[in-house]
Amino acid sequence: MAQPAAETEFTLDTAAELAADESGAVIRGRSPWYLAWRRLRRNYVAFACLALFVLIVVVCALAPVYARHVAHTGPNNTHVLDQITVNGQRIDVVSKGGVLNGKLVASTPVGPEWFAAGGRYVLGADTLGRDIAVRLLYGGRTSLIVGIVSSLICVVVAGILALLAGFYGGWLDFVITRFFDLFYAFPVILLGIALGAALAINGVHWGPIKLNSGNILIPTLVISYVLIPYVGRPLRGQVLSLRQKEFVEAAIAQGANPLRIMFGELLPNVASSILVFFTLIIANNIVLEAALSFLGAGVQPPTASWGTLISDGQTLIVTRPWFAIMPGLAIVLTVLALNVFGDGLRDALDPRAKVKIEH
Amino acid sequence: MTRRQRWTWLLSVGALIAGFALLAAACGSKSSSNANNNTTSSASSGGGTAQNKPFANFRLAYDTGIDFLDPGLSYTVEGWAIMWNTYLPLLGYKHVNGPDGATLVPYLAKDLPKVSSDGKTYTFTLRKGLKYSDGTPVKATDFRATIERDYKLDSPGVGFFGNIVGATQFSKTKKGHLTGITANDKTGAITIKLTQAQGDFQNILATEFSALVPAATPAKDQSTSPIPSTGPYMIQSYKPNRQAIVVRNPQWKSNKGTGITDVPDGNPDRMTIDILGDDGVALTRTLRGQDDYDFHQPPPDRLNTLQSKYSNQTKVYTPANTYYFFMNTRLKPFSDLRVRQAVNYAINRQALVRIYGGLANPTENILPPTYPSYKKHALYPYNLSKAKQLVQQSGMKGTSVTVWNHDRGSDPKATAYLTDVLNSIGFKAKEKIINSSVYWTTVGNQATKAQIGFADWFQDYPHPLDWFDVLLNGTRITQTHNNNYSNFDNKAINAKIASLKKQPKLSSQVNSQWAALDQQVMSQAAWAPFINRQFVDTFNSDIDLSCYINHVLYQFDFATICHK
Numbered sequence: 001m002a003q004p005a006a007e008t009e010f011t012l013d014t015a016a017e018l019a020a021d022e023s024g025a026v027i028r029g030r031s032p033w034y035l036a037w038r039r040l041r042r043n044y045v046a047f048a049c050l051a052l053f054v055l056i057v058v059v060c061a062l063a064p065v066y067a068r069h070v071a072h073t074g075p076n077n078t079h080v081l082d083q084i085t086v087n088g089q090r091i092d093v094v095s096k097g098g099v100l101n102g103k104l105v106a107s108t109p110v111g112p113e114w115f116a117a118g119g120r121y122v123l124g125a126d127t128l129g130r131d132i133a134v135r136l137l138y139g140g141r142t143s144l145i146v147g148i149v150s151s152l153i154c155v156v157v158a159g160i161l162a163l164l165a166g167f168y169g170g171w172l173d174f175v176i177t178r179f180f181d182l183f184y185a186f187p188v189i190l191l192g193i194a195l196g197a198a199l200a201i202n203g204v205h206w207g208p209i210k211l212n213s214g215n216i217l218i219p220t221l222v223i224s225y226v227l228i229p230y231v232g233r234p235l236r237g238q239v240l241s242l243r244q245k246e247f248v249e250a251a252i253a254q255g256a257n258p259l260r261i262m263f264g265e266l267l268p269n270v271a272s273s274i275l276v277f278f279t280l281i282i283a284n285n286i287v288l289e290a291a292l293s294f295l296g297a298g299v300q301p302p303t304a305s306w307g308t309l310i311s312d313g314q315t316l317i318v319t320r321p322w323f324a325i326m327p328g329l330a331i332v333l334t335v336l337a338l339n340v341f342g343d344g345l346r347d348a349l350d351p352r353a354k355v356k357i358e359h
Numbered sequence: 360m361t362r363r364q365r366w367t368w369l370l371s372v373g374a375l376i377a378g379f380a381l382l383a384a385a386c387g388s389k390s391s392s393n394a395n396n397n398t399t400s401s402a403s404s405g406g407g408t409a410q411n412k413p414f415a416n417f418r419l420a421y422d423t424g425i426d427f428l429d430p431g432l433s434y435t436v437e438g439w440a441i442m443w444n445t446y447l448p449l450l451g452y453k454h455v456n457g458p459d460g461a462t463l464v465p466y467l468a469k470d471l472p473k474v475s476s477d478g479k480t481y482t483f484t485l486r487k488g489l490k491y492s493d494g495t496p497v498k499a500t501d502f503r504a505t506i507e508r509d510y511k512l513d514s515p516g517v518g519f520f521g522n523i524v525g526a527t528q529f530s531k532t533k534k535g536h537l538t539g540i541t542a543n544d545k546t547g548a549i550t551i552k553l554t555q556a557q558g559d560f561q562n563i564l565a566t567e568f569s570a571l572v573p574a575a576t577p578a579k580d581q582s583t584s585p586i587p588s589t590g591p592y593m594i595q596s597y598k599p600n601r602q603a604i605v606v607r608n609p610q611w612k613s614n615k616g617t618g619i620t621d622v623p624d625g626n627p628d629r630m631t632i633d634i635l636g637d638d639g640v641a642l643t644r645t646l647r648g649q650d651d652y653d654f655h656q657p658p659p660d661r662l663n664t665l666q667s668k669y670s671n672q673t674k675v676y677t678p679a680n681t682y683y684f685f686m687n688t689r690l691k692p693f694s695d696l697r698v699r700q701a702v703n704y705a706i707n708r709q710a711l712v713r714i715y716g717g718l719a720n721p722t723e724n725i726l727p728p729t730y731p732s733y734k735k736h737a738l739y740p741y742n743l744s745k746a747k748q749l750v751q752q753s754g755m756k757g758t759s760v761t762v763w764n765h766d767r768g769s770d771p772k773a774t775a776y777l778t779d780v781l782n783s784i785g786f787k788a789k790e791k792i793i794n795s796s797v798y799w800t801t802v803g804n805q806a807t808k809a810q811i812g813f814a815d816w817f818q819d820y821p822h823p824l825d826w827f828d829v830l831l832n833g834t835r836i837t838q839t840h841n842n843n844y845s846n847f848d849n850k851a852i853n854a855k856i857a858s859l860k861k862q863p864k865l866s867s868q869v870n871s872q873w874a875a876l877d878q879q880v881m882s883q884a885a886w887a888p889f890i891n892r893q894f895v896d897t898f899n900s901d902i903d904l905s906c907y908i909n910h911v912l913y914q915f916d917f918a919t920i921c922h923k
Contacts, residue, residue: 078779080710097659098717099675099893106663107716127659127714128775214789296766301790302775315639319660 046344060140079129139304158232166239180229196297283338409623412921417627446570478556485547491587504574511578516568562820625918659716685844692755699884703739705746732873763812765795
């Protein structure tokens with residue numbers, strides 16, 4: 001096998017590079033990020049899922065536009081006594097029900113009208129006459145915001161704790177690791193319910209920090225808090241391993257201060273893992289938010305989230321099953337898209353994946 | 360991702376889609392129903408009495424509304440429905456259908472009391488030989504201890520006993536004894552002295568707050584360590600939000616032998632009360648035979664199916680009840696009369712009827728229509744623009760408002776509607792929904808500072824005092840376990856209640872005064888009443904509804920039901 005030119009970096013990235021290497025051609029040096037990008041863009045399934053996720057985000061971001069110009073109602077506006085025109089006929093948004101001539105008569109909201117009601121109630125109404133499509137889009141905004149922001153908080157805090165524990169070691173590592181262990185001892189969902197339920201009733205009043213019970217920052221913080229050890233612990237392992245490498249020893253020998261080493265040397269080396277964790281944990285957090293909201297410990301009514309919508313739809317599951325299935329489907333698609341994309345990203349960034357390609 | 364991994368993903372997605380399609384098909388097939396079936400749900404009729412048809416186990420799908428299973432603390436329909444057959448007071452009511460159910464009869468007392476000519480002294484004699492379920496003898500002094508325990512517990516029922524001589528002093532010190540109650544364990548004589556005559560006092564002695572418990576019962580919540588009982592049943596165990604088990608009281612035969620004739624033995628040997636959170640699940644369990652009775656109200660969208668397939672398993676009834684929104688008059692913005700009036704103008708009561716599936720009638724009155732004192736008034740026709748104008752005039756526009764409710768049945772939807780209404784008239788409203796088992800104690804605690812929220816009331820006894828004195832008398836406002844959620848305290852109205860309280864009987868003249876008081880209270884917009892609700896009891900097909908008794912106060916009498 002011919003050796004590459006001295007100034008080139010041989011990456012064994014693709015068959016083309018191998019061929020180029022064998023032919024003795026000069027290969028330009030490329031950053032790991034560029035190489036990861038090159039691998040990622042060839043993973044069409046991951047890219048399709050990224051596109052799907054972006055589409056979901058854009059559609060949910062446009063919820064106010066849809067609400068104002070198509071549905072002509074807000075997410076929490078009730079229309080219990082309203083009527084709509086469907087195919088030229090006036091019908092109740094929520095039918096009367098009750099006891100009529102001695103018989104029990106059901107009270108049901110309109111089902112999916114698609115486009116028969118001029119853009120209103122495309123996916124039907126709930127028992128308060130609220131437009132399900134509008135609430136689905138607004139719910140998506142809430143779920144995505146909670147999912148993304150909680151993931152961001154989680155990876156930032158977990159990353160800092162991992163860097164501190166891995167770099168300093170000793171008693172600091174001991175304390176941080178025990179903190180992780182403590183949280184590991186509780187099932188995530190139970191801890192989330194306990195914290196979420198307590199804070200959902202009373203809100204947060206810690207000194208100058210005051211969050212009312214309905215604030216979506218509460219579920220966001222609860223979710224990020226309970227998942228910190230699940231991100232922090234593997235990252236700490238990586239930092240511990242990197243701490244023994246020569247480049248860290250060299251930086252110490254050159255008199256670099258700890259902050260410079262942690263954020264200038266170690267962080268870039270775990271950045272790819274953080275990025276993968278971030279992507280995968282968004283999906284996880286969306287599901288956790290839905291679970292907590294379904295159980296009443298997450299997003300509080302009347303704010304819509306996909307979890308609260310499933311909970312609302314549960315009461316109509318027999319006659320209007322789509323009300324619960326729609327937000328469920330939205331969660332499935334979003335989580336699926338994020339997980340597949342996250343897997344693709346990991347394959348592109350993880351050094352072990354590179355070895356697989358070499359095989 | 361390798362090719363194999365991609366195929367795995369694709370197959371997973373395919374499996375998910377197939378799963379959803381199957382689920383949708385399954386649910387869709389259940390939704391088809393026929394509203395025009397000939398079968399009819401029946402309302403409870405008068406005259407039914409208990410039949411003796413024992414069976415092993417009655418399984419109830421209960422809701423989450425039990426607050427306590429301690430007679431000194433419980434103040435919910437759910438709690439009292441269970442305790443009615445376990446903890447007996449000196450007086451009680453007949454276990455029969457219809458208006459006759461409101462007839463007072465002696466339970467642990469030998470006879471109805473002797474009342475002095477000035478209406479201030481009540482004398483009872485306790486039956487001889489009574490025992491609690493643990494075999495301890497029932498003593499006359501237990502009655503005094505029971506009322507004293509209510510005070511020590513800060514019971515929501517203490518307001519009922521404020522007229523007993525020495526009650527004011529005892530409520531402050533909680534030491535010594537209530538001087539107005541004397542009891543002799545040897546003779547069984549119990550004498551109660553009142554500071555002034557009180558028309559509803561015998562009814563008060565028939566409430567669960569007066570049900571005798573052993574004198575040594577600790578003055579703290581005993582729900583999970585059930586107190587020995589005197590009735591045909593005893594609570595064997597209670598796990599909050601999970602299950603309560605009620606079994607026969609081994610001492611009941613001996614107690615009944617003392618001459619108690621108006622309390623039936625009961626048919627089930629055991630009642631297994633499973634607490635379920637979801638109305639739909641409870642209904643399905645009952646219709647499938649997993650439970651015998653569904654305490655929950657069926658989801659409104661499933662009434663067609665109930666009518667078409669299970670009409671002979673349902674009973675529709677209208678108990679005396681009023682559903683209302685309380686508005687805390689001590690807190691902004693509801694301290695302003697114009698704001699309270701605005702809320703009354705802004706809520707569309709027909710919309711709220713529909714939210715409850717049509718099983719309700721709109722109301723603006725405090726009293727329900729079943730009362731002779733009821734006189735319909737219409738002070739607040741739906742007028743959103745007038746409501747907005749009043750809020751503007753009050754200067755409270757933009758105030759933050761928290762709307763409280765529990766998480767049970769259709770009630771949270773009423774709050775969602777109210778929140779939307781409050782936002783539409785200029786407030787910044789948000790909801791606060793909490794578990795139903797702690798809701799009443801939470802909003803009844805002044806420390807909570809609940810501004811506005813959902814409330815309902817079912818009569819403890821058929822007398823207007825049970826509404827105005829318990830819920831709207833400013834002199835009965837308490838720090839905890841408060842029933843006057845609006846903290847409504849109007850001197851003129853308090854005085855009127857005190858004056859009408861002295862009336863020994865509800866004559867037509869007295870009834871018309873109560874009706875006028877109803878209007879006077881609503882002119883001050885103490886509440887925003889919205890409906891009188893109808894209810895549906897659902898049973899599985901093994902239950903013989905010829906035994907069904909729906910009591911005027913306690914609703915469905917679990918103990919008298921029988922199997923086919």
